[in-house]
Amino acid sequence: MNDLAIDLRGVSKKYKFFSLDKVDIQVPRGQVMGLIGPNGAGKSTTIRILMGLVHQDQGEVRVLGRRMPEEQIAAKWDIGFSSEDLRLYEAMTLEWHMAFVRSVYSTWDQQYANLLLKRFGLRAEQKMKGFSHGQRVKAALLLVLARRPRLLVLDEPTTGLDPVARHEILRELMGAMADEERTVLFSSHNTQDVEQISDQITFIDRGRVIDSFDKETYLDRWRRLRLEVPPGIDLPALPGVIAVKQQGRIAIATANAFEPDLPNAYERTGARVNRVENMTLEEIFVANVEHSREEVNA
Amino acid sequence: MGHSFIISQSDKRPMYLQIIEQIKQRIAVGDWIPGQQIPSIRQLAVDLEVSIITVKRAYLELEREGIIQTRHGKGSQVAQAGDLGSRLREAELAQHLEQVAKLGTMMGLGFGDLEERLRAATDQVFDKELK
Numbered sequence: 467m468n469d470l471a472i473d474l475r476g477v478s479k480k481y482k483f484f485s486l487d488k489v490d491i492q493v494p495r496g497q498v499m500g501l502i503g504p505n506g507a508g509k510s511t512t513i514r515i516l517m518g519l520v521h522q523d524q525g526e527v528r529v530l531g532r533r534m535p536e537e538q539i540a541a542k543w544d545i546g547f548s549s550e551d552l553r554l555y556e557a558m559t560l561e562w563h564m565a566f567v568r569s570v571y572s573t574w575d576q577q578y579a580n581l582l583l584k585r586f587g588l589r590a591e592q593k594m595k596g597f598s599h600g601q602r603v604k605a606a607l608l609l610v611l612a613r614r615p616r617l618l619v620l621d622e623p624t625t626g627l628d629p630v631a632r633h634e635i636l637r638e639l640m641g642a643m644a645d646e647e648r649t650v651l652f653s654s655h656n657t658q659d660v661e662q663i664s665d666q667i668t669f670i671d672r673g674r675v676i677d678s679f680d681k682e683t684y685l686d687r688w689r690r691l692r693l694e695v696p697p698g699i700d701l702p703a704l705p706g707v708i709a710v711k712q713q714g715r716i717a718i719a720t721a722n723a724f725e726p727d728l729p730n731a732y733e734r735t736g737a738r739v740n741r742v743e744n745m746t747l748e749e750i751f752v753a754n755v756e757h758s759r760e761e762v763n764a
Numbered sequence: 765m766g767h768s769f770i771i772s773q774s775d776k777r778p779m780y781l782q783i784i785e786q787i788k789q790r791i792a793v794g795d796w797i798p799g800q801q802i803p804s805i806r807q808l809a810v811d812l813e814v815s816i817i818t819v820k821r822a823y824l825e826l827e828r829e830g831i832i833q834t835r836h837g838k839g840s841q842v843a844q845a846g847d848l849g850s851r852l853r854e855a856e857l858a859q860h861l862e863q864v865a866k867l868g869t870m871m872g873l874g875f876g877d878l879e880e881r882l883r884a885a886t887d888q889v890f891d892k893e894l895k
Contacts, residue, residue: 498815633813640813646806658773665817682821685778744778 470528471495471617471649477515477525486511486673488525493666496646498639500664500681501653502747504755508673509653510549513621516651517547530617543571546610549621554594560605561590564612571613579612586634600631611638618642620652624659632656636663661685661747669754676758688745688753689724693717694738704731708757720745720753769812779814783822788831791842792852800842802832 472493479486486508493499501509514520516529518538527534532541554563560583568574583590586604597605607623618639624632640663642648654660660667667684669677677684695701695717701710706723717737721728729739745753769786771779790796802808805823809816823840826832831848834840842848868878 497817637813640810643816644806644810662771662779663813663815665815680817681815682780682817744776746773 469495471497471530472499472516472651473526473528474512474516475526477512477522477527479511479515479520479522484508484511484673486515486522489670489673489675491668491675491678493649493651495649496643497665498643498650498652498663499666499668500660501651501668501670502655502657502660502751503653503670505655507670509670510621511673512670513549513619513651513653517545517619518542543573544616545619546613546615546617547619547621548606548610548623550625552606554602554605556595557593559591559593560588560597560608563594563605563609564590567609567613573613573615575612575614578614579608582608582611582638585638600627603627604631604635607635607638611642616648618648618650618652620650622654623652624654624656632659639663657746657748657751667747669751671755671758672762677754685744685747685750687721687723688750689721689728690743690745690749691719691721691729691732691739692741692743693719693732694740696736696738699736701732701737702735704728709753722754722757771812771814779818780821780825783808783812783814783819784825787822787826788852788856791831792849792856794849796842798842798844798848802840802842804839 470492472491474489474491477486477489484506489508489512491499491501491512501512503509511520515522516527516534518527518535518541521535529541530544532538534541564579568576582588586601586608588601588605588608594602594605603623603626607620610618610620620639623639624635627635636659639650639652643650652660661681664681667677667679667681668675679687693701693716695712695715697715701712701717701719703710704719706721706725706728707719708722709720711718719732729742732739769783771782775782777785787796787802796802803811805819806816809819812819823832823834827834827840830843830845831852832840833843845851864878864882873881
C-alpha cells in the first residue's frame with residue numbers, strides 16, 4: 467500500500483453558484499491534516515467528495531489506496547466519518563446506536579467505547595433527543611472512534627462546543643494518534659485547534675487550495691516585522707513580503723516567505739527593524755485570505 | 765501521564781520552542797538526568813495534545829544542540845554529558861545578558877548604568893532570600 471492515506475489530484479466539481487477548482491490534497495499515513503478556510507470555501511464539499519458522498523466531475527480521489535467513489539464500500543470499513551449534519555435517531559438511546567454500529571463493524575472495541583462514555587460524560591441509556599449539541603457531537607465521535615478505524619474524517623468536529631468539550635475532543639483525537647498507522651483529516655475554522663494538533667495544513671478559499679504545507683515549515687515562513695522608517699526613506703518592495711502597512715514612521719511588513727536576511731535587507735534601506743515576530747495561524751489565515759483575494763481581483 | 769508541560773497560546777513563541785525550553789528546564793534542575801530515556805516523539809505529542817511534527821522539530825533541535833540523543837528503534841535519551849545541567853544554565857544566563865545589553869543600548873544606557881542596575885537587582889534577590 468502506498469504511504470498516502472488520502473490522495474486528491476486535480477479534483478473539480480461545478481455547482482451553479484460554487485465550484486471546486488483542481489483541488490490537490492495529499493495526507494501521509496500517520497499524520498493529522500487540518501483543512502481550514504472561511505465559511506463556504508469548499509471544505510465540506512472536499513470532504514464529501516473524498517467520502518464518495520458527492521462525485522467529482524474531474525480528478526482522481528484515492529482514500530486508503532482505494533479509488534473513490536468507485537470503491538467506497540470497501541474503503542468505508544476503515545474510515546470513521548463524522549459531520550455536523552450526521553443524523554442520529556432521536557427516539558433511540560445512545561446504547562441502541564452503539565449496538566447498531568457494533569453489529570455492523572467487527573472492529574468495534576467495547577472497552578474503549580465504555581471508556582469514552584466516561585471521559586465524555588455521556589449516558590448510554592439516554593435517548594438522543596435529550597442530548598445537547600455538545601453531547602451529540604461527542605456521541606457521534608464515540609460511535610466513530612470505538613470502531614478504531616484507520617482513517618478519521620471529521621467535518622468541523624469542534625464547532626459550537628464549549629472549551630471543555632473542545633479540549634476533550636482534541637485529547638481523544640491526539641490519543642488516537644498514538645497508533646502510528648492512524649490518519650486524521652479534519653476541517654475547522656477554529657485556527658487554534660488546527661494550529662495545535664495538525665501536522666499538515668491545507669488552506670482553501672473560494673474553491674481553490676491556496677496553500678498546503680507541513681505546519682512547522684508553514685508557520686516558519688510567516689513573520690511580522692515592526693519597522694521604524696526615518697523621514698525621506700521609501701521602503702522598497704522586498705521579495706517574500708506580501709504586505710506593508712505604514713503610518714508615519716511606523717511600518718509593519720508581513721512576510722510569507724521569510725528568510726533570515728530579510729531584516730538586514732530592510733536595515734540596508736535605512737529603516738530600523740524593531741522586532742521580528744512569529745504569527746499565529748489565525749493571523750496568517752486572515753493575511754493569507756486577504757492577499758490571495760487581492761491577487762485574484764488584481 | 766503527568767508531564768506538567770504547559771503549552772500556552774498566550775506565549776508568543778512557537779510551540780516547538782516552548783517544548784524545547786521546558787525540556788531544557790527539566791534537565792537543568794536535574795529532573796531528567798543524563799542517560800535517562802525520555803518519551804518518544806509520538807508519546808509526548810499525545811500527552812501534550814500537540815502535533816507530532818511540532819514535537820519532532822523540538823527533538824531535532826535538541827539533538828542538534830547535543831542535549832538529547834535519538835537512536836533508531838531505541839527512542840531518545842538525555843545526552844551523556846556530565847555538565848549538561850550547568851551548561852544549560854550557563855546558556856540561559858548568556859541569553860538574558862544579551863537581552864540586557866540590547867535593551868540597554870536601545871535605551872542609551874552606559875556600561876556603568878547597567879552595572880549599577882545589576883548590582884541593585886542582585887541585592888534585591890539576596891534580600892528576598894534572607895527573609
